[in-house]
Amino acid sequence: xxxxxxxxxxxxxxxxxxxxxxxxxxxxxxxxxxxxxxxxxxxxxxxxxxxxxxxxxxxxxxxxxxxxxxxxxxxxxxxxxxxxxxxxxxxxxxxxxxxxxxxxxxxxxxxxxxxxxxxxxxxxxxxxxxxxxxxxxxxxxxxxxxxxxxxxxxxxxxxxxxxxxxxxxxxxxxxxxxxxxxxxxxxxxxxxxxxxxxxxxxxxxxxxxxxxxxxxxxxxxxxxxxxxxxxxxxxxxxxxxxxxxxxxxxxxxxxxxxxxxxxxxxxxxxxxxxxxxxxxxxxxxxxxxxxxxxxx
Amino acid sequence: xxxxxxxxxxxxxxxxxxxxxxxxxxxxxxxxxxxxxxxxxxxxxxxxxxxxxxxxxxxxxxxxxxxxxxxxxxxxxxxxxx
Numbered sequence: 001x002x003x004x005x006x007x008x009x010x011x012x013x014x015x016x017x018x019x020x021x022x023x024x025x026x027x028x029x030x031x032x033x034x035x036x037x038x039x040x041x042x043x044x045x046x047x048x049x050x051x052x053x054x055x056x057x058x059x060x061x062x063x064x065x066x067x068x069x070x071x072x073x074x075x076x077x078x079x080x081x082x083x084x085x086x087x088x089x090x091x092x093x094x095x096x097x098x099x100x101x102x103x104x105x106x107x108x109x110x111x112x113x114x115x116x117x118x119x120x121x122x123x124x125x126x127x128x129x130x131x132x133x134x135x136x137x138x139x140x141x142x143x144x145x146x147x148x149x150x151x152x153x154x155x156x157x158x159x160x161x162x163x164x165x166x167x168x169x170x171x172x173x174x175x176x177x178x179x180x181x182x183x184x185x186x187x188x189x190x191x192x193x194x195x196x197x198x199x200x201x202x203x204x205x206x207x208x209x210x211x212x213x214x215x216x217x218x219x220x221x222x223x224x225x226x227x228x229x230x231x232x233x234x235x236x237x238x239x240x241x242x243x244x245x246x247x248x249x250x251x252x253x254x255x256x257x258x259x260x261x262x263x264x265x266x267x268x269x270x271x272x273x274x275x276x277x278x279x280x281x282x283x284x285x286x287x288x289x290x291x292x293x294x295x296x
Numbered sequence: 297x298x299x300x301x302x303x304x305x306x307x308x309x310x311x312x313x314x315x316x317x318x319x320x321x322x323x324x325x326x327x328x329x330x331x332x333x334x335x336x337x338x339x340x341x342x343x344x345x346x347x348x349x350x351x352x353x354x355x356x357x358x359x360x361x362x363x364x365x366x367x368x369x370x371x372x373x374x375x376x377x378x
Contacts, residue, residue, distance in 0.1 A: 174339075
């Protein structure tokens with residue numbers, strides 16, 4: 001009998017089940033988006049080769065359980081006809097998750113779907129010392145929980161107030177969740193405490209006269225993990241305004257992990273062992289040509 | 297307190313999203329363009345979303361008053377073709 005290379009199967013998105021000879025197949029989903037046509041094909045495959053159901057994973061993935069070993073090639077072929085590829089398991093960059101972002105959600109600040117697709121093309125399934133999760137969320141509501149990821153990205157806005165049109169209605173002060181905005185109606189002045197501002201952009205979105213303007217940007221979080229050990233990702237860089245800078249930072253992060261990470265060591269533990277200061281320096285080096293963006 | 301005189305008063309403190317916005321929008325549909333509505337709403341989610349949604353519908357937020365009891369009073373002028 002031909003020997004089964006389970007590691008290769010796992011790498012290709014097939015995970016061994018408790019039931020001997022059966023595999024749960026993980027699909028490649030980007031930013032939680034599937035077309036109706038793809039869903040139709042998944043439905044057909046789950047009926048034909050599985051047991052008529054799918055499992056939705058905690059990270060926007062789709063898995064089809066009860067695929068027989070001998071059907072794997074046929075399943076891959078059928079799914080590929082609808083543009084569906086197997087997903088990645090094991091020590092590599094996993095599903096890029098994303099909320100609906102600014103193209104759909106009224107709260108969204110950045111186009112998360114576009115960024116998720118870019119990240120998928122550039123980084124998906126890259127070999128690393130351990131699993132590596134990238135999650136993208138469009139705003140401070142944090143539906144995608146940026147800090148849970150090895151690398152989380154959050155849409156953000158740096159607000160600036162312009163006096164000219166302001167009616168001092170008070171809405172910005174009312175909606176600011178950190179009470180960073182103070183209105184002095186008597187002297188017709190508004191101040192913002194930059195230390196308290198979380199760049200959520202509510203003042204900009206709410207302002208009736210567009211007196212609050214803001215430049216959309218990205219807050220990045222590093223080293224989050226939510227498995228046997230739990231740690232929140234840390235924001236160690238200021239807001240970034242250029243998407244290319246974001247990619248430079250992601251690339252530098254993955255290179256740092258490849259360079260310093262031990263096999264089987266989660267990224268957070270690598271940073272803790274090597275040092276946050278060294279990691280931060282490597283990231284700053286990656287974007288040093290555009291330091292202007294780093295100055296707040 | 298405010299020196300703005302409202303034509304209509306609405307209390308949505310007993311509603312949750314999305315009914316807060318739905319009720320405000322429905323009430324404003326019966327108003328004349330240029331009339332002012334005074335809406336009392338809860339802090340947190342309603343104050344963050346209802347005025348913004350009304351702004352997107354073309355209405356004008358005139359004044360927001362913190363009642364310091366967990367509610368806000370928002371004065372909105374109905375927008376549209378005069």
